[in-house]
Amino acid sequence: MKSLKHFLSINDLDPEQFISILDSATQLKANRRNHEKTLTGQVGGIITTKPSLRTRLSFEIGLLELGAKALFVRNEEVGLGQRESYADIVRVLERYLDFLIVRTHDHQGLIEMVKYSSSLNIINALTSEEHPCQILADFLTIKENFKTFKNLKLTYIGDGNNVCHSLMLASSLLGVEFTAITPAKYEPNAKYINLASQNAKKFSGKEPKMTNDIQKALEADILYTDVWVSMGESVDHKSQSDFENYKINESLLKNKNIPVLHCLPAHKDQEISDEVFENNAKLIFDQAENRLHAQKALMLHLHSSR
Numbered sequence: 001m002k003s004l005k006h007f008l009s010i011n012d013l014d015p016e017q018f019i020s021i022l023d024s025a026t027q028l029k030a031n032r033r034n035h036e037k038t039l040t041g042q043v044g045g046i047i048t049t050k051p052s053l054r055t056r057l058s059f060e061i062g063l064l065e066l067g068a069k070a071l072f073v074r075n076e077e078v079g080l081g082q083r084e085s086y087a088d089i090v091r092v093l094e095r096y097l098d099f100l101i102v103r104t105h106d107h108q109g110l111i112e113m114v115k116y117s118s119s120l121n122i123i124n125a126l127t128s129e130e131h132p133c134q135i136l137a138d139f140l141t142i143k144e145n146f147k148t149f150k151n152l153k154l155t156y157i158g159d160g161n162n163v164c165h166s167l168m169l170a171s172s173l174l175g176v177e178f179t180a181i182t183p184a185k186y187e188p189n190a191k192y193i194n195l196a197s198q199n200a201k202k203f204s205g206k207e208p209k210m211t212n213d214i215q216k217a218l219e220a221d222i223l224y225t226d227v228w229v230s231m232g233e234s235v236d237h238k239s240q241s242d243f244e245n246y247k248i249n250e251s252l253l254k255n256k257n258i259p260v261l262h263c264l265p266a267h268k269d270q271e272i273s274d275e276v277f278e279n280n281a282k283l284i285f286d287q288a289e290n291r292l293h294a295q296k297a298l299m300l301h302l303h304s305s306r
């Protein structure tokens with residue numbers, strides 16, 4: 001299997017690596033209290049420019065459960081790309097750390113870090129372009145519930161954002177039929193549509209589909225939604241009224257029993273109704289739990305490439 005040093009994008013994985021990480025996550029989940037502490041003596045640093053509940057805690061706990069130490073540093077101290085350049089920060093941090101986990105708006109900043117780092121394993125904990133760790137957890141949740149990815153229809157509804165990009169890439173790697181239903185002007189970035197299309201040609205044959213037609217939601221095996229306004233985006237920049245017809249609620253689902261996923265945090269008066277959220281709470285909180293198991297598997301996979 002190809003070795004993987006950093007994880008900035010779902011597209012850093014090939015299908016074999018993706019499946020291997022998911023299988024390892026399943027094993028780690030089943031043996032949570034008695035698996036080996038493979039990362040004993042190592043240190044993972046977490047830096048974030050944005051708020052986080054799941055990402056910070058699941059990485060901190062994951063590192064601890066694998067025997068490593070976790071250090072959380074607020075970006076107010078570090079000043080990624082402001083007090084100091086990404087290139088200089090990473091060259092300092094690689095003298096101290098084994099893993100570097102970064103949440104920042106600036107995807108290019110992470111690419112810069114990879115360019116200047118020789119020994120660290122760098123992980124994208126959310127940028128404006130992708131949220132790949134979330135999607136590992138989501139595909140673990142899908143695997144637990146559907147057993148196979150082949151020919152599943154996964155439909156994302158809402159803003160064509162970071163989560164949408166990573167879901168689209170993952171689907172095209174694993175043979176899931178992906179559709180993004182967005183309001184006009186909020187389609188996913190063309191760069192990610194093209195990457196997913198290239199993956200489809202290479203691996204799965206499942207080209208991503210884009211539509212503004214919300215009724216296509218009823219053709220899905222699984223629905224997925226996320227906030228209309230992502231962290232760091234100005235609310236003024238987006239018109240809430242553009243999204244009014246893109247809510248997942250009972251009137252859209254018409255009593256059809258389609259499972260709904262959400263990466264959280266959720267806005268229950270907006271992208272998902274309280275009723276639909278509660279009907280899917282088991283799955284949605286499985287996604288949150290699976291951040292822990294999937295990221296532990298990811299860190300072991302990156303570690304084995306050293």
Ligand code: CP
Pocket residue numbers: 051052053054055056126134263264265
């Ligand atoms: N889903 C997710 O990344 O949650 P946090 O923003 O709380 O980390």
Ligand code: NVA
Pocket residue numbers: 126131161162163226227229230231263264265
């Ligand atoms: N799209 C959201 C995901 C939050 C986990 C954001 O970037 O804020």
